[in-house]
Amino acid sequence: MTSTVQPLYLEDMAVGRRFQSGEHAMDAAQIIAFAQQFDPQPFHMDDAAAQGTLFGGLAASGWHTAAITMRLQVTTGLPVAGGIIGASGDVAWPRPTRPTDVLHVVSEVMEVNPSRSKPDRGMVTIRSETRNQNGEVLQISTVRIVVPRRPGAAS
Amino acid sequence: MTSTVQPLYLEDMAVGRRFQSGEHAMDAAQIIAFAQQFDPQPFHMDDAAAQGTLFGGLAASGWHTAAITMRLQVTTGLPVAGGIIGASGDVAWPRPTRPTDVLHVVSEVMEVNPSRSKPDRGMVTIRSETRNQNGEVLQISTVRIVVPRRPGAAS
Numbered sequence: 001m002t003s004t005v006q007p008l009y010l011e012d013m014a015v016g017r018r019f020q021s022g023e024h025a026m027d028a029a030q031i032i033a034f035a036q037q038f039d040p041q042p043f044h045m046d047d048a049a050a051q052g053t054l055f056g057g058l059a060a061s062g063w064h065t066a067a068i069t070m071r072l073q074v075t076t077g078l079p080v081a082g083g084i085i086g087a088s089g090d091v092a093w094p095r096p097t098r099p100t101d102v103l104h105v106v107s108e109v110m111e112v113n114p115s116r117s118k119p120d121r122g123m124v125t126i127r128s129e130t131r132n133q134n135g136e137v138l139q140i141s142t143v144r145i146v147v148p149r150r151p152g153a154a155s
Numbered sequence: 156m157t158s159t160v161q162p163l164y165l166e167d168m169a170v171g172r173r174f175q176s177g178e179h180a181m182d183a184a185q186i187i188a189f190a191q192q193f194d195p196q197p198f199h200m201d202d203a204a205a206q207g208t209l210f211g212g213l214a215a216s217g218w219h220t221a222a223i224t225m226r227l228q229v230t231t232g233l234p235v236a237g238g239i240i241g242a243s244g245d246v247a248w249p250r251p252t253r254p255t256d257v258l259h260v261v262s263e264v265m266e267v268n269p270s271r272s273k274p275d276r277g278m279v280t281i282r283s284e285t286r287n288q289n290g291e292v293l294q295i296s297t298v299r300i301v302v303p304r305r306p307g308a309a310s
Contacts, residue, residue, distance in 0.1 A: 037221070038222035038223065039225050039226065039229055040230065041238040041239065042238070043238065053237070053238070054237075054240055054301065060258035061161070061222075061225065062241055063221055063225050065220045066218055066221065067189075067192075067193035067194070067216075070193055070196070070216065070218050071192070071193045071194065074195055074197065081194040082208070083208070084196065085209055086217055086248070087247065087248065088245070088247035088248065089242065089246060090243070091243065091245070091249075092242065093241070095258075112185065145208065152177065155182065
């Protein structure tokens with residue numbers, strides 16, 4: 001497990017290396033504000049309305065959990081040199097994010113593929129779990145990102 | 156191509172059926188506001204800073220494009236009875252969303268799987284393209300959602 005503020009280059013991305021982010025405390029106001037703007041469904045906006053649904057209570061939009069995961073990785077979890085630029089990925093939400101959850105992200109390098117056509121970069125596959133304060137997994141994502149080589153490093 | 160305001164049940168989800176959403180006009184202020192909150196990287200917050208990056212100009216966070224796609228589907232594109240509840244999915248961003256883009260979403264039913272254990276519902280796989288006003292594809296997503304059977308329908 002590594003927590004670093006040094007920018008990460010392709011050379012730093014060993015398969016199996018792990019990173020842990022800081023924390024983000026969710027609350028009902030954030031859940032409702034995001035939902036009103038991007039996912040205006042009753043179970044994301046009103047606790048009483050959510051009781052009678054699959055969620056059984058107020059739950060964050062999955063895309064809100066994804067957005068907070070991104071924030072945690074950009075600000076604390078995964079300081080990739082030049083930024084985190086994703087090309088594609090997959091995401092699953094095994095359980096809903098609740099108003100009382102405090103989120104953090106644990107990421108692991110799954111695959112490193114130096115580019116054949118562009119010697120200054122590579123593609124890195126990162127698997128991330130977004131967990132709450134009880135260690136329960138709220139989101140699992142696997143994203144392919146572009147990572148530059150360290151300037152001056154042999155290619 | 157269908158545009159409907161009738162709630163959709165599992166019985167309405169024929170493989171190949173398509174749905175088209177309304178439109179959402181992006182602008183620089185929205186891109187920057189989302190990025191400041193969820194993806195604070197220079198190429199999502201500052202046009203000048205974005206010039207020297209892979210993006211070559213201000214570009215929305217991919218998670219912002221995903222969130223707007225969700226909004227368009229919830230409000231106009233895919234009126235699933237009981238709401239759109241995703242369990243998992245994948246997403247790709249073949250090109251960045253720009254401040255001048257006007258987005259809409261075209262969705263297609265790819266797969267319908269009635270639940271064996273829960274006769275009142277099924278899982279439906281929806282593939283969606285988020286396109287701009289020139290028909291350029293900004294996001295492709297495939298999401299598995301829970302869809303209820305029509306009440307009173309034979310199972």
